[in-house]
Amino acid sequence: MKKVSLLAAAVGTALAMTACAGGSTGAAPGDVNPTGAIKAREISWLLSRPANGSVITVMKGLADEYAATHPGFSLKFITTPDRPSYIQKLETLAAAKKLPEFFDTDATPYAQKLAKQGQMVDAEKLLKDIGLDQSYRPSALAYQRFDDGSLYLLPFEYGAEYFWYNKALFAKAGVEVPKTLDDFPAVCAALAKTGVTPIAMAGKEQWPLERWMAYQPFRLEGPAYVGKLKKGEAKFSDPAGATAAKWLGELGTSGCFQKGFSSVGYTDAQNLFTSGKAAIYNMGTWELGSLATDKLDAGVRNDVDFFTLPTVAGAKTADNDYVAPSGIGMAVNTRTYDPLVRDFLKFALTKYPQQYAASGALTPTTTDVTLPANATPLYSKAISTAEKVGDELAMPWDTQLDPTTNTRLQQELVLLVQGDVTPAEFISTMDTTLAQNAPKYFK
Template sequence: MITNSSAARRARLAGMTASAAAMVVLVSACGGTGGGSTASPKNFSYLSVTENTTVKTALTTLSKGACRTANEDLPLKVETVPQSGLDQKLQLLAGQNALPVQFAAGNAPALTQQLARSGHVADLEKELKKLGVYDQLQPAAVSTIKALYGGKVEVLPYEYNIEGIFYNKRIFTDNDLDVPGTWAELVAASAKLEGKGIQPFSASGQQGWPLTRLISGYLYRSLGPDALQDVADGKAKLTDPQYVKAAQEIADLGRKGYFGKGVGSIDYDTAMNQFLTGKAAMFYMGSWALANIADEKQNTLGADNVGFMPFPAVAGGKGAVDQYPSNVGLGITLGAKSFDSRTGDWVSCITKNYGATALKDQGVISGFKVNGEVKDATAVTGQVRETISSSKRNVLWFEALFSTKATTVSQTNAAGLVNGSLSPQKFMQTVQDALSAK
């Protein structure tokens, strides 16, 4: 079971990784002829980030169990670095042709793609197909990875999160509410709850991204899965009327008081607590929250009283409710030149066994298939796993394709959008200006 602190770290890592996803990284150290890790490695060396203990723990378990044979031939060796220093460390090692066999792939896809172009990253789709284990990756995870990494599988999905709306089943039942299938139904349900003195939504305005992801949710349902790619490609602007409308819809939720009082000062942990103690009926969040939901000390509702629904459909919209915003946390990849037969044995074993090990021991959902019988910690965990297994095409999040500057501008102004101090037009103009800045 994940501890409270590690669950919070994973949640923040997901938010941090999401925020860094479009960061422009200068990788001058990775120039030159395509190097990579040294051939014939002596260890299954793995460079991780200090903040993430999940993968290290699971790999250690596998090295003593299902992957014992692979570990005897190529012993697991883990080194860690603070996430804030990861990019610099990778660039240094790449410049020295000294990257480890496996490594956390940088805070932004841009860095991994640069390393791949320089010959430092293995072609994982090709390698996994050669090993006959490509089918051990969930199709939804593959879709997300390719969306982030230019159509290529450049990382493995040691973590896989989808996002949606968690809701309090008891509150819905007591107030004769069905699960909303459309945006209009969601707004109507919120109005009914507010009228009865029940806060409809819990959200962290202090972090910002839980609010901006409601904007992207509306955009994906109204304009379709390419809505934000079109902005990145210059085919559309956030100031276009249909984009401003999405911001207006979320601003209206705030104007009507549906996020409660003082949303701008609410941090992540407080927002989580509001929902898990029954003070709010709904909570937009990623599946990393399942760890909190399964924790009886945090969740006084009881896990059986928590449900999960997709962001609802928008009338006349081009998107589909089975297109879930998703991410793979901090991606992990493998060096190109150190990918020999012994590395392949490790990778084969990981793809077949990691999913079950991480879920059983730590309650973590990965992008690998879960082989064998593993009991879900809660019914909603099983629901989310089933959703992931059946999903074929997922989408990203509001800032996924933004620059670092635009990401910061978006998230720091989100509270102003919902508390009324910033108009939807001004919010979108401010973010678009940051995107357009050279």
């Protein structure tokens, strides 16, 4: 009861705050350049990002810089790092039509409904109007697009997901980098015989294991499979889904993941790899600071390398097509959109890429990254590889499926890999769950 009360209080505070924000009468989604004077006031951003992360740090600095020439302006950050609580807050405010000027969301079916209700400014038109549309990576914008191709979300991050591996542990086990996804079970079995964990898995976070479910279907059918699956127009029992289930089961029986992986968090999984106790770690370039600088233990530093998503026989996607997310997007609220909001966005989005890149991170634009002084050669290699990502993106399934089906999938994947259910039982459960929830969610 206490947790619920605290959340309700937080939502109530946010409701009150947004109700008092400015005097804007709002705008139509496509009215990206409203007329009128720029009147400074406090605006707010409802977000789910690390409070000490580079995105918030850079944007705080830009807001302060803007305020220096616009007395009375300020940008308030309403942070809720816990994603389930954040989503509940977002939906509560959206239902009351009390969302603040900016709010974070993935390109989910729910977010698309908000856009169709006219609660989001057309980001494509906005970027074009302020002259920044050509500066963004097509893949970064593609990640933020809805199924119909429309763009209502602005990216602030970009990353490529690789399979980091320990060359010394591979050599000791007598194995090479997997050329195909089907090579993983044998590679895992050989690594396990040497006493190391083949793949460090942050199972407690749920989404890392869900990535593995997406790999076979993406190689076999491209992004089309999950696009149909989420609407109930395809099934887990279809060839792509059945292949994935069988493969995940084989990864489990081959001992690919550490014992008790389902209760292992993000930091512990990373430590398992960086301490040399695990041979493979599937994670994005946002962890370059830990994997490709002198912060990495000297005992394993020179042994770390990476490979990209292996292919399969008859693949419909290219070798350089894989997961390259641009993170959670930021939507601009039409109800509070006015000349001030537009002017600040133009100011911030113009300056943001260069300052964000200075932190050593890839940006959603083509801005060159500033390598840290303590970077290893692997850092530069990872950045240059990310610049060559293909046109077909492997979309994370947790942003695609309806919430009920996605939750059940995350639960069943653990059981499948642990050997508690067979691939056939997994498929049957998931097809039943999908049939019960997808059609009504996407109607």
